Amino acid sequence: MAQADGTTPKVELRDIHLRYFTLEGETEAVRGLSLRVRPGEFVGIVGQSGCGKSTLLSLIAGILEPTAGEVLVDGRPVRGPSPVCGYMLQQDYLFEWRSILQNVLIGPEIQGLEMARARDRALELLRRYGLGEFTEHYPHQLSGGMRQRAALARTLCTEPDILLLDEPFSALDFQTRLALADEVGEILRREGKTVILVTHDISEAVSMADRVVVMSKRPGFVKAEHEIRFADAGAGRPTPFEARNKPEFRDYFNQIWGELEIHVGG
């Protein structure tokens, strides 16, 4: 389906429905969700826990099939995992029995890429993310922030076009989280990746994304969308850290907060 501006969306979800079945019963996780992501766009998806936002990433990554509807990447229907998508989970899940370099090489290994080239690339990525001295270390020897940077290198080592970030900073302490969000945001923009960031943290989404999509409570659908624009940003976009100090930041935050209908204890 061609868009008004003629480009194919990088990722498109068409009227997705998803149901889970267990012996206890049936759960409707997603109901009629549609979403388009432009090439190079950074989309943040916010919603309360259990609203199916992580499920969305699994659908795009091809590790889960919708009950009804269609998932398209580059205009082609998704039929299982593809090297086009890179997935970053809530924790680093580095394998404790592999060195940092071996961890970064797990993707190329599985996809059967040429290992000599992958190795060069892995070393280059680790060096760029300040882990050049730690390639032969093991995960338990690294701090939380370093481990998550290693996980980012692992995700990028297979050179995906699309990055699916599932609350990738949620396991980190607040300072590390802000610093890493800046770093990762910059890395991904510089490399021109299409990014879909799922988070329950409104400020994280507003500060990092070009567009924030608000999901309803379960069963999930798109409740609202906001293009995030900062007036005095100049040529580029402010870094996530700068964005947090812009006057528009609070307006976006309050509006999305209202739409999420968060009730403590409810």
Place this chain on the structure above:
Amino acid sequence: MSADDRESRSAPSAMYTAFLRRVRIRRRLILVCQALALLAFVLVWEIAPRAHWVNPMLTSYPSAIWPAFVEMIGAEDNNILFHTWITLVETVVGFAISMVMGVAIAMALWWWEFLYRVVDPFMVVANALPKIALVPIFYIWLGDEASIYAMAVAIALFITILMVYSGFRESDPNKIKLIRTFGASKAQILRKVVLPGNVPVMIAALKINVGLALVGVIVGEFQAAKAGLGHLIIYGSQIFAMNLVMTAITILAVISTVMYLIILYVENRVMQHRQ
């Protein structure tokens, strides 16, 4: 390198040195107490029969074991080294077979979950059944040599399958999800996550199995063998040669210790980088 790491590498403070010394002293004290306990045991064993608190015919004593051992090294029949060798080979072979078979079956059960559901109750019963009850049947079915291996495997196999399979099943689902996003096949999930992730479980199974395989072999030898330490124990007790029996048992204790130490070494090597 983080700042914390640097700090711990600079010269240690006096308090830290004192702390390390306390830890070292405590460790040595434990070793000394262990040595004393062993010595006390041997002394009581030596003194009690000599002082006729117990009948020396029933217990023998430590100082009699060494001469008996030396004598049996040179002996034509009942050569102790030969019997020890037989038992050792049977144990190692039985142990290796049950480890390999156990892990292979656990892999099959992980691959076909349906199969696991089907055989689960049978395996639980097979594991709970006292395998020693099978000794006479194995002897009749398999003869004097094969029945010993069968016994070692029967005792060690089911617990291996159950332990390793439950480890496989509890593999971190997030690690599996992670490599699935790279497009991993089921075989790759097995090879890259499930097997390497369960090395600690397999080592735990190894530890249990060494002991169990030895039990299987000795029990098998009681019934079937013409050789081996188990045979020697039965033979010795029939002719009331307690020196012989006690020597064989002492050698068994040494074998257990050595095998345990080997596994401990393997464990330390393998577990180096795991938290």
